[in-house]
Amino acid sequence: RSRGLGDVYKRQHHHHIPSITPVHLLPADQNITSSFFALNFAATTKNSMPPCGIIAYCGKEHNVVETLIDGLERLEYRGYDSAGMGLTRAGEAQMTRVRAVGKVANLKGQTAGLVGEEGILAGVAHTRWATHGAPSVLNCHPHANVDESLCLVHNGIVENYASLRTQLQARGFKFTSETDTEVMAHLVDDMLRTYPDTDLAEAVRLALTQIEGTFGLAVTHTKFPGTLVGARRGSPLIVGVTEVGVVCKTDHT
Numbered sequence: 001r002s003r004g005l006g007d008v009y010k011r012q013h014h015h016h017i018p019s020i021t022p023v024h025l026l027p028a029d030q031n032i033t034s035s036f037f038a039l040n041f042a043a044t045t046k047n048s049m050p051p052c053g054i055i056a057y058c059g060k061e062h063n064v065v066e067t068l069i070d071g072l073e074r075l076e077y078r079g080y081d082s083a084g085m086g087l088t089r090a091g092e093a094q095m096t097r098v099r100a101v102g103k104v105a106n107l108k109g110q111t112a113g114l115v116g117e118e119g120i121l122a123g124v125a126h127t128r129w130a131t132h133g134a135p136s137v138l139n140c141h142p143h144a145n146v147d148e149s150l151c152l153v154h155n156g157i158v159e160n161y162a163s164l165r166t167q168l169q170a171r172g173f174k175f176t177s178e179t180d181t182e183v184m185a186h187l188v189d190d191m192l193r194t195y196p197d198t199d200l201a202e203a204v205r206l207a208l209t210q211i212e213g214t215f216g217l218a219v220t221h222t223k224f225p226g227t228l229v230g231a232r233r234g235s236p237l238i239v240g241v242t243e244v245g246v247v248c249k250t251d252h253t
Contacts, residue, residue, distance in 0.1 A: 059245020
């Protein structure tokens with residue numbers, strides 16, 4: 001296999017890699033198992049957080065889009081300039097990604113045809129306040145890997161994103177935005193390619209050990225349908241568990 005960025009890190013910093021906590025595992029429904037994993041990293045910086053918002057959901061009911069839009073509308077008070085969502089659909093190799101500049105209402109209009117659609121297993125959504133790159137569709141979250149099988153939303157600041165981006169570009173990873181967040185999507189993808197037998201939670205954990213800065217994030221992947229991974233360090237992310245699904249969100253609103 002090719003050597004990923006995590007190889008050197010694991011050799012030098014293995015004792016700093018935190019463990020994974022499975023927060024909730026829902027029983028299988030129609031051969032689909034929904035699961036959520038939370039990774040809690042110790043804060044290492046004191047950066048102030050931009051007023052972005054995250055809402056992510058996985059579960060057994062066919063209301064993923066409605067849940068995400070409702071969550072984004074409740075987060076509008078935090079301030080933002082664009083909004084977007086990424087959806088994992090049964091049997092699809094690519095994420096369905098919809099992004100819009102401006103109000104959540106613009107995104108709501110673009111996703112109206114997906115409301116109530118069966119086969120949507122999980123989703124991540126975000127309201128963005130521009131920090132790296134101007135407000136635009138390309139800079140809007142969620143960000144994806146090259147083949148768009150993964151979507152990631154993120155609050156916080158990746159302080160070493162420039163050096164990570166340079167390393168990833170040198171190894172053939174293509175970037176489409178100006179953001180620091182896109183680095184994280186490619187890092188998770190890199191871990192999955194480097195360690196093909198690993199699961200999504202482990203890949204996220206390995207990727208985040210290379211990040212300097214703060215983050216609250218949620219990740220989903222078509223290879224792991226019905227699975228949602230959340231992680232935080234110095235940025236809020238809360239988890240809500242119901243009988244039919246799991247939600248992770250920036251706050252309780």
